Structures are given as structure tokens and as C-alpha cells.
Amino acid sequence: MPDLDLETRVKAALAEPPKRVRRLDLPDGRRFWLKRVERLSGLMRLQKGDPARAFEAELDGLHVLAAKGLPVATVALEGPDWVLMPDAGPVxxxxxxxxxxxxxxxxxxxxxxxxxxxxxxxxxxxxxxxxxxxxxxxxxxxxxxxxxxxxxxxxxxxxxxxxxxxxxxxxxxxxxxxxxxxxxxxxxxxxxxxxxxxxxxxxxxxxxxxxxxxxxxxxxxxxxxxxxxxxxxxxxxxxxx
Incomplete structure (x- = not known):
């Protein structure tokens, strides 16, 4: 069943200026984290590598670990360059x-x-x-x-x-x-x-x-x-x- 409140909040967040990680708090008390492909240029790109490839590896890891029953953050929603995860507690x-x-x-x-x-x-x-x-x-x-x-x-x-x-x-x-x-x-x-x-x-x-x-x-x-x-x-x- 579609979660319209969540989808609306995500759509609004994606329309805002890009931010690598953004916290989304819903009126019902739920908390999510929206992660997007990091935008790098120049020296930072040379130091950290291709951010699109890193994001692809992360998304693959989230799905692979979940499929194997390993403890990993859950994917609530995803797009070609973003992923939404429910809060998993403090680091x-x-x-x-x-x-x-x-x-x-x-x-x-x-x-x-x-x-x-x-x-x-x-x-x-x-x-x-x-x-x-x-x-x-x-x-x-x-x-x-x-x-x-x-x-x-x-x-x-x-x-x-x-x-x-x-x-x-x-x-x-x-x-x-x-x-x-x-x-x-x-x-x-x-x-x-x-x-x-x-x-x-x-x-x-x-x-x-x-x-x-x-x-x-x-x-x-x-x-x-x-x-x-x-x-x-x-x-x-x-x-x-």
C-alpha cells in the first residue's frame, strides 16, 4: 500500500538543493534518511573516486545483505541516484x-x-x-x-x-x-x-x-x-x- 505522506515528503526533499544525506522527520514520528549520489569535483573526486560508482556499490550492498538475512539498514524507497532508509538507531x-x-x-x-x-x-x-x-x-x-x-x-x-x-x-x-x-x-x-x-x-x-x-x-x-x-x-x- 502506498505511503503517500512519505512519498510526498521524499518528492519535496528531492526538489531541494542536493545534499548527500538529509534527515526526514514525518508528522507521525517516523524518521528516515535520504541519501543521494555525492557531488564531487576536482581534487575531491580524485581523492574519493567516482561517487556514482560508490553509490551503486552501496545500493547493491544494501540489497545483497538484506537478501542474505544480514543486519543492514532497510531500503524503504529508491531511485536512480537516491535511496531512502528508515532510521536504524544511533551509530x-x-x-x-x-x-x-x-x-x-x-x-x-x-x-x-x-x-x-x-x-x-x-x-x-x-x-x-x-x-x-x-x-x-x-x-x-x-x-x-x-x-x-x-x-x-x-x-x-x-x-x-x-x-x-x-x-x-x-x-x-x-x-x-x-x-x-x-x-x-x-x-x-x-x-x-x-x-x-x-x-x-x-x-x-x-x-x-x-x-x-x-x-x-x-x-x-x-x-x-x-x-x-x-x-x-x-x-x-x-x-x-
């Missing part, structure tokens, strides 16, 4: 920052995130950038969003190991002195990942050791870069996975 970074949320709930959310990443890898897929700011918590499941680097992959391959490195590095960037959240996610990932996946993560972390040394040096030049400071602890932690 993990906002969840941790919310004092009204209990420690138990936060740990449960990260455990579900690790489980979801393990399930995704079992399905022979790669998220491409499972940053903690790109995973939502709806109170039951940790759901993937922002799948612009999504791709099929060999189960247990290096790109799946790289997913874990990315997740851990963004966790250390956000919480360098609080390992609780990452530990919960990694423990759950190890339980749910394909056979041999954890060994491959450890090997990749060892192989990337020179990157940690380089990042340590660059952090002295750019002491304000949390991302640089997080590289070394990330690789050290994953070598102990």
Missing part, C-alpha cells in the same frame, strides 16, 4: 557517548556488531569500511550502513581481514583508553567468523607492522591526529587476537 560512537545508555547495552551492541561482521564474512562478502561510526544500534541488532566500498570476496581473504583492521582502528581512534567496546566486538567476531579468519587478521596485523612504525613517526609531526596515534595500538591488539 556506535553516539551510543557510547549517551549517558542514558547502560554499559551492558553498549557491550551488547558491540558484541552484535562483531557477530554481524563475522556473519558477513561467512557470506563471502566484504564491507570495505566498517567504521564504528557506520554501524547503527536499533536496540536488538547492530546494522551496517555506508556500504560504498562493499564487494563480494573470497571467504577469509585479505580484504575480510582488512575489515577487522578498519573496525579496530576506528575504535582506537574514538576510545584510545577504553578497550571495553572493541574487546566485546572482537570476542564476538572470533566466535562467529569463518574458520581461519582470526589467524588471517593476526597475519595481516604482523604484515602491516611497518605501517605502525611509520604512523608513530608521523604522529610526532601531527600530534593532533587521533587516527595516526591509533594505528600502532590497533596492530598490536590484533596481533594478540
Amino acid at each position: 556506535l560512537t553516539k551510543l557510547v557517548a549517551d549517558p542514558a545508555r547502560s554499559e551492558a547495552e553498549k557491550l551488547a551492541a558491540f558484541a552484535r556488531a562483531g557477530r554481524a561482521l563475522g556473519q558477513l564474512h561467512w557470506a563471502g562478502l566484504v564491507h570495505g569500511r566498517p567504521a564504528v561510526r557506520d554501524i547503527c544500534w536499533d536496540g536488538v541488532e547492530a546494522r551496517f550502513i555506508d556500504l560504498e566500498r562493499f564487494r563480494p570476496a573470497r571467504r577469509g581473504g585479505v580484504w575480510q581481514a582488512a575489515d577487522v583492521v578498519m573496525f579496530a582502528q576506528t575504535a582506537f581512534t574514538s576510545w584510545p583508553d577504553d578497550p571495553r567496546w572493541l574487546d566485546a566486538a572482537l570476542a564476538s567476531y572470533a566466535t562467529n567468523a569463518p574458520e581461519g579468519a582470526v589467524d588471517r587478521v593476526r597475519r595481516l596485523a604482523r604484515w602491516l607492522a611497518p605501517l605502525g612504525w611509520l604512523a608513530r613517526g608521523l604522529a610526532k609531526v601531527r600530534p593532533g591526529s587521533r587516527e595516526m596515534r591509533a594505528v600502532g595500538p590497533t596492530l598490536a591488539r590484533l596481533r594478540r587476537l
Whole structure:
């Protein structure tokens, strides 16, 4: 049955000046997110790549993960250069920052995130950038969003190991002195990942050791870069996975 209120609101939003992500709040209290192809030019396009291709990969990822029963944001409506998704709750970074949320709930959310990443890898897929700011918590499941680097992959391959490195590095960037959240996610990932996946993560972390040394040096030049400071602890932690 057509949702006329929603379709009217989307049509109005699409007529407004383009914005990559726009929040849509309906009178009945429902919240949606309208995502459009990013408009880039010049150096930004060279740095980030073809935005149309990235959008196509994301839309494909949303449909593929949903078809496989994996926790992902739901597609409510879509067009050739836009997609509408219902709100899936706060991203993990906002969840941790919310004092009204209990420690138990936060740990449960990260455990579900690790489980979801393990399930995704079992399905022979790669998220491409499972940053903690790109995973939502709806109170039951940790759901993937922002799948612009999504791709099929060999189960247990290096790109799946790289997913874990990315997740851990963004966790250390956000919480360098609080390992609780990452530990919960990694423990759950190890339980749910394909056979041999954890060994491959450890090997990749060892192989990337020179990157940690380089990042340590660059952090002295750019002491304000949390991302640089997080590289070394990330690789050290994953070598102990």
C-alpha cells in the first residue's frame, strides 16, 4: 500500500538543493534518511573516486545483505541516484557517548556488531569500511550502513581481514583508553567468523607492522591526529587476537 505522506515528503526533499544525506522527520514520528549520489569535483573526486560508482556499490550492498538475512539498514524507497532508509538507531560512537545508555547495552551492541561482521564474512562478502561510526544500534541488532566500498570476496581473504583492521582502528581512534567496546566486538567476531579468519587478521596485523612504525613517526609531526596515534595500538591488539 502506498505511503503517500512519505512519498510526498521524499518528492519535496528531492526538489531541494542536493545534499548527500538529509534527515526526514514525518508528522507521525517516523524518521528516515535520504541519501543521494555525492557531488564531487576536482581534487575531491580524485581523492574519493567516482561517487556514482560508490553509490551503486552501496545500493547493491544494501540489497545483497538484506537478501542474505544480514543486519543492514532497510531500503524503504529508491531511485536512480537516491535511496531512502528508515532510521536504524544511533551509530556506535553516539551510543557510547549517551549517558542514558547502560554499559551492558553498549557491550551488547558491540558484541552484535562483531557477530554481524563475522556473519558477513561467512557470506563471502566484504564491507570495505566498517567504521564504528557506520554501524547503527536499533536496540536488538547492530546494522551496517555506508556500504560504498562493499564487494563480494573470497571467504577469509585479505580484504575480510582488512575489515577487522578498519573496525579496530576506528575504535582506537574514538576510545584510545577504553578497550571495553572493541574487546566485546572482537570476542564476538572470533566466535562467529569463518574458520581461519582470526589467524588471517593476526597475519595481516604482523604484515602491516611497518605501517605502525611509520604512523608513530608521523604522529610526532601531527600530534593532533587521533587516527595516526591509533594505528600502532590497533596492530598490536590484533596481533594478540
